[in-house]
Amino acid sequence: MVERRTLAECDPAIAGLVRDETERQEFGLEMIPSENFVSEAILEACGSVLTNKYAEGLPQKRYYGGCECVDRVEEIAQERAMKLFGAEFVNVQPHSGATANQAVFESYLTPGDTIMGLKLDHGGHLTHGLKVNFSGKHYEVVAYGVDENTHQINYDEVRALAEQHRPKLIISGASAYSRAIDFQKFQEIAESVGARHLADIAHYAGLIAAEEYPSPLPFSDYVTTTTHKTLRGPRSGMIMAKEAYAKDINRSVFPGLQGGPHMHTIAAKAVAFLEAAQPSFRDYAKQVIENARALSAALIEEGFSVVSGGTDSHVLLVDVRPADITGKEASEVLDSIGITANMNTIPYDPQPPRVCSGVRFGTPALTTRGMKAGEMKTVARFIREAVDHRGDQQKLTSLQNDIRSLSEQFPLYRHRLV
Numbered sequence: 001m002v003e004r005r006t007l008a009e010c011d012p013a014i015a016g017l018v019r020d021e022t023e024r025q026e027f028g029l030e031m032i033p034s035e036n037f038v039s040e041a042i043l044e045a046c047g048s049v050l051t052n053k054y055a056e057g058l059p060q061k062r063y064y065g066g067c068e069c070v071d072r073v074e075e076i077a078q079e080r081a082m083k084l085f086g087a088e089f090v091n092v093q094p095h096s097g098a099t100a101n102q103a104v105f106e107s108y109l110t111p112g113d114t115i116m117g118l119k120l121d122h123g124g125h126l127t128h129g130l131k132v133n134f135s136g137k138h139y140e141v142v143a144y145g146v147d148e149n150t151h152q153i154n155y156d157e158v159r160a161l162a163e164q165h166r167p168k169l170i171i172s173g174a175s176a177y178s179r180a181i182d183f184q185k186f187q188e189i190a191e192s193v194g195a196r197h198l199a200d201i202a203h204y205a206g207l208i209a210a211e212e213y214p215s216p217l218p219f220s221d222y223v224t225t226t227t228h229k230t231l232r233g234p235r236s237g238m239i240m241a242k243e244a245y246a247k248d249i250n251r252s253v254f255p256g257l258q259g260g261p262h263m264h265t266i267a268a269k270a271v272a273f274l275e276a277a278q279p280s281f282r283d284y285a286k287q288v289i290e291n292a293r294a295l296s297a298a299l300i301e302e303g304f305s306v307v308s309g310g311t312d313s314h315v316l317l318v319d320v321r322p323a324d325i326t327g328k329e330a331s332e333v334l335d336s337i338g339i340t341a342n343m344n345t346i347p348y349d350p351q352p353p354r355v356c357s358g359v360r361f362g363t364p365a366l367t368t369r370g371m372k373a374g375e376m377k378t379v380a381r382f383i384r385e386a387v388d389h390r391g392d393q394q395k396l397t398s399l400q401n402d403i404r405s406l407s408e409q410f411p412l413y414r415h416r417l418v
């Protein structure tokens, strides 16, 4: 018989940590731009018995019996994803964003081929060519940067590099780039040099689904994404592509890279796509961007500098040098009072990557809790005060209490703590 006791009864150590983490999420301010809070329905799908099922292969073409239920689950996830993004083809099986990118690489490139992506210290992702990542180990990497003055992508530079190096794949998309990306221009440049274009929308997917950020569909060769950032689904990934590449992508995911798909997560992704198709999700995405703009303006008012002068999305990169502090020190003091963010290099950063001059903030999680522009002003003030009084424990404790009071006004999973 299966164990029928609760988690708390059979494993108090893990149960206790889950409870502590629930409390940490409930009573702090989550400002990491790649994080969000999923719905109860998504948690339920993630925790369902679908975790028990092996389903190697694709719907109706499995290598295991008993797949009639999970086949429908995956078909529904596919249908919803294609409708949500206007995609010709989708594979919903990748376990994460990194795996989705790897599957695209493997489907089309040969080791030694040249790829182009945004420099990591200008906002790119490690799968876009970091030396110790598969992308940098097995491929020749040509990186483009942002303009020194505007801190925005310079498409003339992208075109010049593409013409000079003739990459096979050009990657657009980023992890710390707040401005609108001209995906159409990337596709054009790629086509002009005989390359294919991969738009990695891991960060922007929810905003794109809500039509609040430019979409790379349907004209891009490949579009990869995570499902757990602005899209507010379970921790996972997916690949969309032109129909012509469907076969190669499917084979690359399985059996190329993965074995059995995580059917419980695919069920949760289906739920997330349903949620993202609702009018209320559009309002959410609009509010995410409005909040990021309000936070950016308020931080500038508090004396900080914001990279590129503002944001078109959910994320902003703050240059903390005007407050005579490093990114590392700033993120540490914020963490100590309950504001979770991460240090980040700013373009042309004079500090080494482990120190940084910037902090990256995002509004998706706070917006899910119901916070609006007024709260962003309050949060900007907390940030300034924490940085200014970083040696003053009494002041920091008082700020920590203020943050707890603010978070208490916007309940999240509190019912799970009682």
Ligand SMILES: *Cc1c(COP(=O)(O)O)cnc(C)c1O
Residues within 6 Å of the ligand: 034, 095, 096, 097, 098, 099, 101, 124, 125, 127, 173, 174, 175, 200, 201, 202, 203, 226, 236, 237
């Ligand atoms: C987060 C992110 C990924 C990777 O996602 P994981 O699920 O953490 O593997 C890929 N690309 C970009 C641009 C990202 O920001």
